[in-house]
Amino acid sequence: MKDTIAAICTALSPSGIGKIRVSGSEAVEIVDKIFKSPGKNKLSESDTHTIHYGHIYNGKDVIDEVLVLLMKAPRTYTREDVVEIDCHGGLYVLKQVLNLLIDNGCRIAEPGEFTKRAFLNGRIDLTEAEAVMDLISSKSEMSLKNSVSILNGSLYKKISSIRSDVLYFIAKIEASLDDPEHMSLDGYEEELKEKLITINKDINYLIKSYDNGKIIKEGINTAIVGKPNVGKSSILNMILDEERAIVTDIAGTTRDTLEETVVLNGVTLNLIDTAGIHETKDSVEKIGIERSINSISKADLVIYIVDSSRELDDSDREIISLINNKKTICLVNKSDLNKVTDKEDIIKCFNNCELPLFVETSALLGTGKEQFISILSDMFFDGKISFNDEVMISNLRQINSLKESYESINRVIDSIDNEMPEDFLSIDLLSAYASLGEIIGEEVSDDLVDKIFSEFCMGK
DSSP: OOSOEEEEOSOSSOEEEEEEEEESTTHHHHHHHHEEOSSSOOGGGSOSSEEEEEEEEETTEEEEEEEEEEEOTTSSSSSSOEEEEEEEEOHHHHHHHHHHHHHTTOEEOOTTHHHHHHHHTTSSOHHHHHHHHHHHTOOSHHHHHHHHHHHTTHHHHHHHHHHHHHHHHHHHHHHHHHOTTTOOOTTHHHHHHHHHHHHHHHHHHHHHHHHHHHHHHHOEEEEEEOSTTSSHHHHHHHHHTSOOSOOOSSTTOOOSOEEEEEEETTEEEEEEEOOOOSOOOOHHHHHHHHHHHHHHHHOSEEEEEEETTSOOOHHHHHHHHHHTTSOEEEEEEOTTSOOSOOHHHHHHHHTTSOOOEEEEOBTTTTBSHHHHHHHHHHHHHTTOOOOOSOOOOOOHHHHHHHHHHHHHHHHHHHHHHTTOOHHHHHHHHHHHHHHHHHHHTSSOOHHHHHHHHHTSOTTO
């Protein structure tokens, strides 16, 4: 925290502009050593939140023509003095300027160190810090909105409010234990129980949001499966609205998995087009089929393709045995041809297994896509793929702490029901308070903080 740090904070590729960020108590002084403006004033003599035109010098040699953004503490991202140098976006130029900063007293920032300083200096809490990286890696509109909502403090406010209530309960119990003559808990246990039940409903709501939050953040891992030549690659192309997969009349054209990502109605699908599953002696095909089966085991959703112009066979029955415990949408393809197999024929093969949802499609004509998207929303979002400013948890660390606090509060409720002494209530309430504190970073170890920010990108 005493060092002045610097890093390239734009992508390491040729571009119109490249930005170098400097933060720390000597940021302004160090940049003043290498930056000269046509005006006489140095950055240290200039007003905060101003932009300055000039050149970066290495001795007498001009390195680049730049704009410098001056932001003095505390109204900065890190709450330290921050200077940002807008260079031309060549990698060599950026590295030259960065080396000059290091030669004059900066050190290279660690991954996420700017945001880490913002957290340690109290500008943001840990949920907001983690939302920064979620915002950068957003793949869809819903993921972006959820990250922005958390970055604006929505989760922090919820957790802080619950934590404040728990702290009040602890204080009241501790006060009664210290001064039983003046502070009685007679009749308070039932009142406390009702309040804790309400709090746990709020915590449980956040816990239940994790499934949808994780999907919004990471997408739905989706395997497209079926026997050879049923139209899997054609369906992939239809969903993507582009000719991504090779399509021929030759069975077994797809011999390996093909992965693509698409956003449908705000939700990301991580699509895997698999090799057709069937009996074969071809060693290459066998490897592709093994990968197809592996993709099914890891999938959140299976799109099972059936060719309605062909009868079901042993390959279909084998596929059904593999997907019987998965969320499945069955696309009955080639509906433009004479129908030999229909929905009822497929249902018979599922026996007592959970039935898939069915959509009649024709990859050739491009029909069935809208119905597929509608069914998708019913499967994963109770029919509502929307974002109404509710908080969705997508962070595993946060969900684990929420579960710990939920269990601690449940133990308090059980202790009340079992008429346990008040100090038992206080112990578990303190545990819940600590778990909630871990979420927002008010009770977290240095090692965990280092681990969290080590996963950030450079320059952020």
